[in-house]
Amino acid sequence: MPGQHLPGANQEFADPERVQAEVAALLAELSAGAPNPGFPGAPTVHSEGTDIVRRGKILEQAHEVLVQALATVDKI
Incomplete structure (x- = not known):
């Protein structure tokens, strides 16, 4: 890949x-x-507050993956 020779x-x-x-x-x-929790196979729990926080954390992780990729490509 391009840039692999760079330190x-x-x-x-x-x-x-x-x-x-x-x-x-x-x-x-x-x-x-x-x-x-406590009911395997039962429908999932959708508490609005908990779900929003969980979704926010997932989106934050995806954003971090993209930021790291862009930072790496910028250095190449």
Whole structure:
């Protein structure tokens, strides 16, 4: 890959397929509800406050993956 000869270039964050797969996995979690504790197989619990916080954290993780990828590509 371009730039792999540069010191400090972390190619792991520049692999488009890895970035796409990681972001897709995180976004797939958005549609999954929080498990219903104590009742395996039961419908999921959707508390609005908890769900918003959970979704926010997932989106924050996806954003961080993209920021790291862009920072790596910018160095190449």
